[in-house]
Amino acid sequence: LGVPAQSAARAVAIMKASATAHIGETNTPALGGTKFRKMETAQGDCSALVAEAASYFDRVISAVA
Numbered sequence: 001l002g003v004p005a006q007s008a009a010r011a012v013a014i015m016k017a018s019a020t021a022h023i024g025e026t027n028t029p030a031l032g033g034t035k036f037r038k039m040e041t042a043q044g045d046c047s048a049l050v051a052e053a054a055s056y057f058d059r060v061i062s063a064v065a
Contacts, residue, residue: 009064016057024050
């Protein structure tokens with residue numbers, strides 16, 4: 001589509017960081033700045049879900065690069 005692979009991989013890496021922060025509840029106002037949004041989530045340990053989501057993003061990055 002005319003988008004350099006490096007740029008696409010970087011965009012996916014940014015999406016990975018954002019998604020894993022939301023899933024793992026590690027997003028903070030200091031990190032989010034003016035775009036910070038707190039989402040309602042169930043309480044508990046989501047580390048396995050964070051790892052699984054991160055692995056899917058890693059697969060996409062590998063396929064693009």
